[in-house]
Amino acid sequence: MKGKNIIVGICGGIAAYKTPQLVRLLKKQGANVKVALTEGGCHFVSELALATVSGEQVYRKIFPPTFTENTDYTGHISLGEWADAVVIAPATANTLAKLSSGLCDDMLTACFITLRPGKPVLIFPAMDGQMFLSPSVQRNIKTLITQGCTVINPESGELASGLCGLGRMPAPESILGYLEQELSSATLHSPLRGKSVVVTAGPTREKIDGVRFISNYSSGKMGFAIARAAAKRGARVTLITGPVHLETPFDVDRHDVESAQEMLAAALPFFRSCDIFISAAAVSDYRPLAPCEGKMKKDEDEIAFTLVKNPDILAEFGQQKASGQLAIGFALETQTGLDNARKKLSAKNLDLIAFNFFDRKTSGFDVDTNILTLIERDGITTELPQLPKDDAAGKLLDAIEKLLPENLH
Ligand code: C5P
Secondary structure, three states, rough: OOOOEEEEEEEOOOHHHHHHHHHHHHHHOOOEEEEEOOOOHHOOOOOOHHHHHHHHHHEOOOOOEEEEEOOOHHHHHHHHHOOOEEEEEOOHHHHHHHHHHOOOHHHEEEEEEOOOOOOOOOEEEEHHHHHHHHHHHHHHHHHHHOOOOOEOOOEEEEEEOOOOEEEEOOOOOHHHHHHHHOOOHHHHHOOOOOOOOEEOOEEEEEEEEOOOOOOOOOOOOHHHHHHHHHHHHOOOOOEEEOOOOOOOOOOOOEEOOOOHHHHHHHHHHHHHOOOOEEEOOOOOEEEOOOOOOOOOOOOOOOOOEEEEEOOHHHHHHHEEEEEEEEEEEEEEEOOHHHHHHHHHHHHOOOEEEEEEEOOOOOOOOOOOOOEEEEEEEOOOEEEEEEEEHHHHHHHHHHHHHHHHHHOOO
């Protein structure tokens, strides 16, 4: 934190009473802190208290009430240019809406727009649980995430309304921890910066006829989390995805495909040029040999059709890869499959395989968490705990970074 320029944004929610403590903690760590307080925030925390703990004037309105020869006419731009990071705690539904749509009618929203590319923005929404879960708030949060912001969900507990539930802002100590992580050299000085990373994600669909297909339950969440995390570390990310209902992560080049054959065709042009190929897609192993045109009739009591093997995209990359290129796979297993995962690692010529167990509750398809065991090409095995997929993606990238040719000693 030492010497880092941090803007602390405070909006009008009761949790604002905790934020002066965050400012103190940041100052103690040696950060330079400027506070941007919204009109609503003024009702919950005093400007004088914030000016005292930050040792700086508090930034509120874009237009000062009076103009003198000392007035800084570019203040709304220079605040954003000055910042190494912005943390908004608490963030209200109103400010989330402004930020996501590009409104800038106060210093906080203006500095968000003028922030330099790549500077972290951490947003801590805190409000009544129903408000937080409303479709408009959720939509605005999604937009901000795709723009590259990190949004930390509120915690559950006692609320100002007297109710118990979702909506509390995390403690200032914990907000500081999130910020430290976001500003850590692992994220800001990642060896992935500038590397070309290709990620496959989601299921494939294999046509039976014009209206039916074979597929699986994959949601694409793990692959998208990896793409998002790699882009945050400064990689040039290409995401090749089967049909999913997910927003494209910020700064990621997305290619939509349906079948395994289409996925291979989309991936092939990157085989020679990419540095890292991460195959998180749940590619159908087989496809109907001869899909019917139009819609199959249900005249017969029984029908049979032949399935043929699909290309193994990852294995093809593993075979072709030049020295220095990394091939990373997943091994989703329904039985104890660590040995199977090890076999795939060597059969497909991979550098790392992430084994995950399929239970549809804590790990595997269509859930928000995953329990990964990372097996490296030399056999080193790391068991990770149950983690949100974004965090699991971070751990996977940490392991991949260590395998990059320049990091091998
Ligand atoms: O052999 P298995 O399908 O279990 O291997 C899993 C790994 O191989 C995953 O990383 C998956 O994305 C990849 N794969 C592939 N093409 C296939 C089948 C699997 O790229 N046809």
